[in-house]
Amino acid sequence: MGGNRQELSAVHVISLDDSYNTRGVGSAARPWVVRSAALDTLTPDGERLLRDLGVGLVIDLREPDEHGPRSHGIPVRSAPLYGQAPPSSGSLETIYAGLVTERAARLTAAVVAIAEHPGVALVHCTAGKDRTGLVIALARLAAGDDRTAVVADYARSGETVRPVRSAIAAAQLDALALSAAERAAAERLHLDSPAEALESALDLIDSFGGVASYLLAHGAESHHLTALQQRAAGSRAACPAALAAEPVA
Known part of the structure; x- marks a missing residue:
């Protein structure tokens, strides 16, 4: 992981x-990864915008x-995490813990797909907050963010x-x-992205040795982590002063 140094990548709406x-992570003009809700009804203008950002x-x-x-x-790569219908109720923390412990290989495969794609990958699920949130968090932490x-x-996804x-x-x-x-827990599951929910998942991953160890134990290789680090560093270098979120038209 190149030591314990951590960097800050800008996030752009x-x-x-x-x-x-x-949201894109890194340079506004060429992020190194993008996250989103589902794109099933993406229009030609929306597709053109994403392609202009490098999404391939x-x-x-x-x-x-x-x-x-x-x-x-x-092009779409299907990388389902659950292997069954997503839960409709329950606590975020319990569901995240289940993904981390029981779907580790699937989470890792999604991160590897980001690393192996030579351009910009866009990751999404339905709302882009839970499954996407975990995969993006793993990729960004592996990249040194x-x-x-x-x-x-x-946490921004909830709003x-x-x-x-x-x-x-x-x-x-x-x-x-x-x-x-x-009902309250289920509404939180469907609609919110509280920081403590992701923190609980990351704490669990830390108990397994941290993000890099977790990914390497479940299918990633060292060159995948290096690819993520290099891509993130290159995108950061393109926007060294943009450390706050800025909108992309």
Whole structure:
């Protein structure tokens, strides 16, 4: 991992009319990785914008039955994390712990896909906050980004996701027989990205020796970590003064 030095990559909001929760990490003009909600209805203008940013691969973390036809022509690599329908209720911390312990190889495979793609990869699930949040956090930490900055970026998703998905989540949860406490936890699962949820997952990964050890133990190789570090460093160098989030039109 090149020692214990940690860096700070800028995070830039990317405005897409046909998706949401889209942010690029690194240079505004050429991020080294992008995160987003689903892109199934991406318009030609949205696709053109992403391609102009260098996006040449979409890594879709959803299960096959979570999406229909895709409207865009960017190559897609399917990398489902759960291997079954995503949970509709429960606590974020418990679900993240299950992914970290039971789906480690799948999480690692998604990070490896980012490292192996020679251009810019865009990672998404449905809302771009949980599955995407974990994969992006692992990739950024493996690349040397500062943990505080990584967690702060994760936490931003809630403010974007909640307005878009509140009605969808309510309809889904209305169909379940949940107690008030269970309903509150499920709403948090569907709509929020509290910093403490990601912190709990990262603490668990630290108990396994840290991000690099975790990834190397579950399918990554040292050259994958090096590729992530080099790509992030190159993108950081293109925006050394831009350490705060700035919008991308």
